[in-house]
Amino acid sequence: MKKQNVRTLSLIVCTFTYLLIGAAVFDALESEYESEYTRIYEEEENFFKDHYNISTKEYEELRIILWKAMPYTNNSRQWKFPGAFYFSLTVVTTIGYGHSTPQTDGGKIFCMAYALVGIPLCLVMFQSVGERLNTIVTYLLRQVKKCFKLKNTEVSQTNLILVAGSLSIVVLTAGAAAFSKYEKWPYLDALYYCFITLTTIGFGDLVALQKGDLQTNPSYVAFTLIFILAGLTVISAAMNLLVLRFLTMNTEDERRDELEAAAAAQTAVRLDGDVITANGNVVSGAQESPEFNDVISVCSCSCYNLCPINSNKQRYKVTREPGKISHLLPMNSIKSKEDINSCGGDSNSISNYYSLSRKRASV
Known part of the structure; x- marks a missing residue:
């Protein structure tokens, strides 16, 4: 069996094994917490129903009203230009927090068309910027090696991966410190928000720019937008290098097989x-x-x-x-x-x- 086939099969097995491990760990960490807080919230719900003499149907209607009114009662206008720009960014970068969504038919249709063009455009842009970033890092690393008079001044993919990984850590930790200060979040929550955002997972449980009117604090809005764009560029560059490393392994094996076949044909x-x-x-x-x-x-x-x-x-x-x-x-x-x-x-x-x-x- 060829090395490429063995590697592909190994990746499939490792992926499913990784999923099973993740499911087991999340089950162990979150299941008991979920059961406990389900019990607590049910007790509080029953208390409000009994204390204010509210039926189950009325309580469910109240719950829906509160959930729908949440975006409109936090003094944050999401669909003025700053908020609309923030939403557009979350669409084309596939972050998709879900904190605000189009409610009109025209908005939903435009959102689909906008994403259809914007997502590929954004991916190509980040890919191109990431390549330029890797080129600059390669040049700087080569100059550093020359300054230290090292015999081997070539920059390998491993060197680039280490540098990109280090930059990613710096961006995540620095951004977490800033959001912890502005949003009054615990540092761990801020770090979690930065990671979920820059990896475009975007759960939406923590979302920046939700306190107060966005137009009253333009500097913080600008910082958030720049952080997302710059952070996605750095993280994308690191991810692309990792993916490229695995792809080149398959390419090298295929090229080696072709050379061996050509050499065998010449000597046959x-x-x-x-x-x-x-x-x-x-x-x-x-x-x-x-x-x-x-x-x-x-x-x-x-x-x-x-x-x-x-x-x-x-x-x-x-x-x-x-x-x-x-x-x-x-x-x-x-x-x-x-x-x-x-x-x-x-x-x-x-x-x-x-x-x-x-x-x-x-x-």
């Missing part, structure tokens, strides 16, 4: 329609071809074992698979059966014929 010898490689393996069987009629291909070693090929015209081929390619005279042949008869018809006569008629081919 065709013997009466059989292609025999340097290790003595017959690759293809004898083929009936008009240009080989009345031709006998002869082994140059001491075996000289000839047998007739079933054909209307008398032809012979070597029955022994030689162990080395030097045993073969490529395409050296006796043009007719009469040549063998004139030499006596035995293997020694054939050898004498070859020694007199032509020099042995060097292989």
Whole structure:
């Protein structure tokens, strides 16, 4: 089995194994918490129903009203230009928090068309910017190696991955510190928000720019937008390098196989329609071809074992698979059966014929 097939199968197995491990860990961490808080909220719900004499149906209607009114009661106008720009960014970057969604039919139709064009455009843009970033990092690393007078100044993909990973960590930690300050979040929640945002997972449980009117704090809005764009560029560059590293492994294996096949083809010898490689393996069987009629291909070693090929015209081929390619005279042949008869018809006569008629081919 080829290395590429083995690697693909291994990736499939590892992916499903990783999913199973993730499910088991999340189950262990979150299941008990979910059960506990389900019990607590049910007790509070029953308390409000009994205390204010609210029926279950009325309570459900109140819950829906509160849920729908949430975006409109936090003093944050989401569909003025700053909020609309923020929403557009979350669409084309596929973050999709879900904190605000189009409610009109026209808005929904435009959102689909806008995303259809904007997502590929954004992906290509981040890919191009990431490549330029990697080029700059490569140049800087080469100059640093020259300054330290290292013998090897070439920059490998591993070097780029390490640098991109370090930049990603810096962006995540610095952004978490800023959002922890502005949003009054615990640092871990802010770091979680930055990671979920820049990896475009976008759960929407934590969303920046939801406190107060966006138009009253333009500097913070600008910082958030720039952070998302710059952070996505750095994270995309790191992810692309990791993916590229795995893709080049497959490409290198395929190229190696092609080179080996080309080298084998160059060193192969065709013997009466059989292609025999340097290790003595017959690759293809004898083929009936008009240009080989009345031709006998002869082994140059001491075996000289000839047998007739079933054909209307008398032809012979070597029955022994030689162990080395030097045993073969490529395409050296006796043009007719009469040549063998004139030499006596035995293997020694054939050898004498070859020694007199032509020099042995060097292989």
